[in-house]
Amino acid sequence: MKRTALIMAGGRGERFWPKSRKNLPKQFLSLTDDGKTMIQLTVERILPIVRLEDIYIATNKNYRHLVMEQLPGLPVENILCEPVGRNTAPCIGLGAVHILKKYEDAVMFVLPSDHLIKFNDVFLTVLKDAAEIAEKGENLVTIGITPDYPETGYGYIKFNPGITEGRAYKVARFVEKPSVEVAKEYLATEEYLWNSGMFTWKVSSILKNMKRFMPDTYDRLMIIRDAIGSCEEEIILEKEFYGMQSQSIDYGIMEKADYIYTIPGAFGWDDVGSWLAIERTKKKNDDGNVVDDNVITVNTHECIIQGGKKLIAVVGLENVVVVDSDDAILICAKDSVSDIKKVVENLRVCNKEEYI
C-alpha cells in the first residue's frame, strides 16, 4: 500500500526563546551541528521510505513561507495550513482527507516536526513494521519509546506483553505524566513506554475511528474534503476548522478505539524539550561547554553558549545557558530553563510583542 506521511509543524513553543519566536518556532530552527533545521531533518529522515510528494506538512498559515523556504522541493499543495490551532486530532484529520483526495487509501505516518532521532535505520525499520501492522484491518499503531530513565515530563503507554501483532504489543492504556515514584515503578515493570506522539495507520482506519468517536469533527472534515481544489476551499476550511473542537488525538481517539498497538522503539529519540537538549545534539568541548564560533570562555565549564553575530565572552561561570539572537540575549541557569516561559510572559505583560 502507498506510504504517506503527515508532519505536524504548527507548534509555537517558547522554550527556545530567544531563538524561537512566535514567527519562528522551534521546528524551523537549527539546533544541531549540521546546520539543518528540525523540520528539514524530519523530512530527510523518512525519505528512504516515503516519496517527497507523499509527505504533507500541517502547519499554521503564518509559517507557510518558512516551510516553502526550508523544504523547497515539496509540492506547495502538500503544505496544509490550519486556519487556527485545534490540537492534533483536527490536524491529523485534515491530513487524512488530503491524502484521501489523492489515494483511495494509504498508510499514513504521523510525525512531529521537532524531535530528533539518533539511529535512523532502527527508526525506519520500526516505521516499516508499523506500516505492515497498520495495513491489517483497522489497527492504529503508536510508536512507543523504550524509556531510559524515569522521566516525569512525558505521558506513558502501558502495553500488554501477552498480546502481540508482529513486533507490536496491544496497548492496555495511556497514562498521564507520572510522579517520579510512579515513573520508577513504570520503568521497573518494563511494560511502559514513553508516548512519543508518532503514529501509523491507514487513512481509512483513522477516519473510521473519527466518524465513531468525533462525529462532528468527521462531518466537518468531509465538507473540507469536498472543497479541496475548489475556489471555496480556503473559506470552507476556515469556517469548518474554526468550528471544530480542540482535541488531542490521544484523548479523542487512541484512548477509546479498539485495535491500538504499540511498537517499542529504541532509536535514540529526543524531543529536544529545552536548551539543555543542546548538550545532546551538539558536541561538547574539553571544558564541557557547547559553544558556537564567536565565543571566548575563561574558567568556564558545563555551559551552553549559542551565539549570534556578537562576540560572547563568558568568565568564571558553570552550568549557565547563554543564547544570543539578533535583538535579545538570554542568560539562564541550567536548573532554571523551565522559567524561560516567565520571560515570555513578562514580555507579553509589558507589551514587548516584538521580542515574542
Added chain:
Amino acid sequence: MKRTALIMAGGRGERFWPKSRKNLPKQFLSLTDDGKTMIQLTVERILPIVRLEDIYIATNKNYRHLVMEQLPGLPVENILCEPVGRNTAPCIGLGAVHILKKYEDAVMFVLPSDHLIKFNDVFLTVLKDAAEIAEKGENLVTIGITPDYPETGYGYIKFNPGITEGRAYKVARFVEKPSVEVAKEYLATEEYLWNSGMFTWKVSSILKNMKRFMPDTYDRLMIIRDAIGSCEEEIILEKEFYGMQSQSIDYGIMEKADYIYTIPGAFGWDDVGSWLAIERTKKKNDDGNVVDDNVITVNTHECIIQGGKKLIAVVGLENVVVVDSDDAILICAKDSVSDIKKVVENLRVCNKEEYI
C-alpha cells in the same frame, strides 16, 4: 595665586571591557546614572575653583577627538597630546610647561580623569587647603584617602602625625600595595592613607624637583616648552617625549623630594576599578540588581546588568555581571572580574583586534 588643573586622561584600561576599548577607554565612558562620562564629571567637579580655560587635559593623541566631543567648551589648545605613554612624570611635566607658558607661576592640581567623588564640597575644601599649603615654599601635596577597609589593591602613604602644615601631615614614606595582613595593620595605626594619585603643587615647585631628580626629562621638557606655539611644536614634542624615560611621579619625585605633605581626604572617593564598582555608582533595585532599561530578570539577584540596544533576559542567576556592547557581550562571575583581562589577552592572541 592662579589655580590650574591638569587632568590625566591617557589611560587605556581593560577592566571595563567590552564597553571600554583601545579607542574608548574608561575615562570616556558613562558609568553613573546621570549619563555623564567620567572625564566630564572630573571637569565639572572642579569648575567651582578652577576656570575651564585653566583646565588642561593630558591624553593620547588618539583620544583628542573624544576630549573635544565630551568637553566642547574647553579651549583646544588645552588638550595636550602625549605622542606616547611615558607614565605620569613626563605627562605632568608636559602639563607644567604648558601652564608655565601661560602664567609666570600657578598652583597646579593634578587629577586622574576616571575616579568618582561622592562629597564634592568636602573634596573642594581639601583642594583649596592643599592649594594654600602648596603656595608656601616648595611644598608638594598629595591627597591621601582615609581608608575604609584593608584594601590590597592600592599603594599607601605613611604620614607623620607629629609634623603638620595646616591640615596636612608630613609624608614619612610611600609604600607598595600590601598583603591583607599588612593592610590591616596600616588601618589599625591610623597613620596610613590610600595613595589616590591626586596632587597639588606650584608649577615652579614640581619643575624644580624634576630638574633635581629627573634632569634628562627636565631638559627635554624645556625644549618642548620653547617650541610651544611654533611650527615645530608637534615634531619636537614627538622627538623629546619619545626620548623620555617612562617614570611615575611617585617613584620619580614624590619618594625622593623634601617637603612632601598629605591631606587626608574623606570625600567618598572611588577609583571605579572594575565592573563591581557599578554597584556603588548606580542604584540597586529591590532584587539587589543594578540593571539598565531593556532588561528582564526572573529569580535573579545581586547581578550587574548593563545593556546596550538588545533586550537582556537573565534567569535564575546570582552575582553575575552582564555587559552588552555593540559587538560583544561579557558574562562574568562577580568573583572573576579580574579575569576580564584574560579575555582581552585571548582576543589579542587570536588577532581579533576589532574587539579590543
